[in-house]
Amino acid sequence: MTCEEFERVLPELEGGHSIEQEAHLKSCSACSDLVRDLNAISQQARHLQGSEEPSPWVWNSIEVSLRQEGLISQPQPERARTLAPLLGWKLRWMVPLAAAFLIVFGVLLHERGGVQRDLAKQTTPPAGVVTADLVTSQEDEQLLNTVAARTPSMRDAYEANLRSVNAYIRDAKQSADSNPNDEIAQQYLMNAYEQKAMVYEMALDRSLP
């Protein structure tokens, strides 16, 4: 196996090498050094925090190096090119490093979003408290737009009614979820949905404004 052949299969290796590849590593110091460097970088990348993401200077210098070597040029839309083949064997080690950075960054973003959701849950009022600003759904908004198109003066009244019944549904759902075997909790929920169905029915009834 030559160095070129080894470099071609290098991105596909996942810690396991064939006998031929092992033999080449033992005989070629350049390729074995390369593999050792890549393994060290991927291990270190796991410990990198989001705050340690490389500065834009790093990415700029990489881009400059790539352009100097003639490995990248102006974008060519007629052919989709992947970055890895363009880099050449010397800079292919950047690919798993960049992937590790992206994964770490994505995880941090997801965790921050989860914290915001938890904060939102904590600020949700307890069951039984009617929230004046209870958000209406997309369907509710469409209904209100329909009412407004027909009778603009009725929009506010219907919106207030929808908020009231949505609060009813929310509290009834919480009760039913907490007590799935409670017949009365189920009745609350049915009553709440009956209210909402009535509001929709009256809003869409073309015989009345």
Place this chain on the structure above:
Amino acid sequence: MYRKQSFAILAAVMVLVLATFAAAETNRKEFHFKVGRRASISIINQYGPISVKPGPGKHVTVTATLYSDKVEIDQSKSGKRVSINSHLLEGADATTGRVDYEVLVPGDTNVTLRSTTGPLHVERLYGDVILEGNTALVDVRDVSSGHVRIKTLNGAITLTNVSDAHVEITSVGGDVALNAVNGSLVHVNSSSGKIHYDGDFGEAGDYSLTSHSGDIEAIAPSYASIDVVARSVQGKVENDFPLLPEHTSFVTRAGSAFAGTMGKAASSVKLLSFSGKIHLKKR
């Protein structure tokens, strides 16, 4: 001389009254329909009151008072079904589109009324009564033996002396008052409106008064025969009666839930609210 002055004053008053009537620009129309037994009448009137009372014979008499020329009456009859619709013309609003209806029907007529502003009034009938209104006040009295179904968004609802009826009431924010109402089924579903019941719960009836945040007050005599459960998730629950305990899966909790029976437990009564107060009072 004194007589001449009195006559002059009277004449002036008469002229003023006639002038007032002329200026009102109301237009009064009357329709008559001959119908058979168990006829149906449906009236859709966006703006204005509708009052339905029993009349003589097998005739439906509709008297409509129109407040402008921006509304016209569409009326039709197919067999035993009469349909009246206030047809709003371009530019009509709550004032110019107003029509006042006074309707006389046979006592067994099924009545359907729909109005935005109302009020709606039905009395002394024994057919089915279906009433719908956005903010319409609804008043039903002395009705028996039929289905009574009422829906409002915010209109207050009052039922008085309704017996042997199947009653279903749904209102988002309107207060509901039931006085001497009994029947095989009496269901009230309110979101934020208060529910007030004053009656004896009849015999063999299914009574359910439920609300989300509205208070519920039920006043009953000491001889009422009921199997009652009451629960408020967030609100306070009070009971003036000594109830006999019963074997039930319903969990009682002092101050927020109680259950038990009185008399022969002839009727089932459920008083349920999420955050409203509930009070079962002794009359």
